[in-house]
Amino acid sequence: MWNVLAAHDSQNPRQVLLCAHWDTRPTADEEDDPAERRRPIIGANDGASGVAILLEIANALRVSPPPAGVRFVLFDGEDYGPGSDRMYLGAKHYASMLPEPNPEWGVLLDLVGDRDLQIWRERNSEDQAPEVNDRLFGAAREAGHGAVFPDDVRWTITDDHLPLLEAGVPVVDLIDFDYPHWHTLEDTPDKCSPESLRAVGETVLHALYSA
Numbered sequence: 487m488w489n490v491l492a493a494h495d496s497q498n499p500r501q502v503l504l505c506a507h508w509d510t511r512p513t514a515d516e517e518d519d520p521a522e523r524r525r526p527i528i529g530a531n532d533g534a535s536g537v538a539i540l541l542e543i544a545n546a547l548r549v550s551p552p553p554a555g556v557r558f559v560l561f562d563g564e565d566y567g568p569g570s571d572r573m574y575l576g577a578k579h580y581a582s583m584l585p586e587p588n589p590e591w592g593v594l595l596d597l598v599g600d601r602d603l604q605i606w607r608e609r610n611s612e613d614q615a616p617e618v619n620d621r622l623f624g625a626a627r628e629a630g631h632g633a634v635f636p637d638d639v640r641w642t643i644t645d646d647h648l649p650l651l652e653a654g655v656p657v658v659d660l661i662d663f664d665y666p667h668w669h670t671l672e673d674t675p676d677k678c679s680p681e682s683l684r685a686v687g688e689t690v691l692h693a694l695y696s697a
C-alpha cells in the first residue's frame with residue numbers, strides 16, 4: 487500500500503495538514519445480494535470526493551500561496567477491512583512517522599461530495615480539536631456556505647483522523663455520513679455534485695488564507 491504525499495512551501499515553519507483517503511472499499515458490504523457484496527465499490531463519494539477537492543486546492547495554492555505551508559496526504563488502506571483492525575492503515579503508518587514541525591491544524595475530508603451535502607461537527611473532532619472546528623465552521627459561514635455546514639454536533643466517526651489526534655495533530659474530520667449509497671456499488675459520480683465539492687473546497691481555502 488502507498489500513501490501519496492505532496493508539499494506546498496515545505497520549508498515554512500508553519501504547516502497545515504490536508505488529507506483524504508484514496509483507496510476504496512474492496513467489498514461492497516452494504517449490498518443485499520451476497521454476490522454483489524464481494525465486488526469492490528467505485529467510491530465516488532467515499533474516497534474520490536476528498537481527493538478531488540485536495541487536487542483542486544493544490545491548483546489554487548500554486549496561483550495564490552497561503553501564509554502557512556501545506557502538506558497533502560492521501561492515505562491508502564482506510565477502507566481495506568473487512569474489520570476495523572485492518573482499516574485506517576495508511577493513517578496509522580503516517581501518524582507513526584510524523585515529519586517536523588507538527589502542523590498547527592489539519593482537516594480530513596471523507597464523504598464530502600454528496601449531492602445533498604450537510605457537514606456537522608463530528609464528535610471525536612469536537613472533543614479533541616474544537617478550535618479547528620471553530621476555524622472551519624467560521625470559514626464556511628464567511629465563504630457563504632453556512633447552509634452546508636450546520637454548526638452543531640452530529641455523528642461520532644472512526645476515521646483516519648483518530649490516529650493523527652492520538653499522535654498530537656489537531657485534525658478534524660469533515661464528513662457527511664448521511665449517505666444511503668455508502669459501501670454499495672451505487673457510490674458513483676452521479677450521486678455527487680460539483681456544488682458540494684465547491685462548498686467544501688472554498689471553505690478549506692478560506693480557512694487556509696485566513697490562517
Ligand SMILES: [Zn+2]
Nearest residue numbers: 511532565669
Ligand atoms: Zn468507506
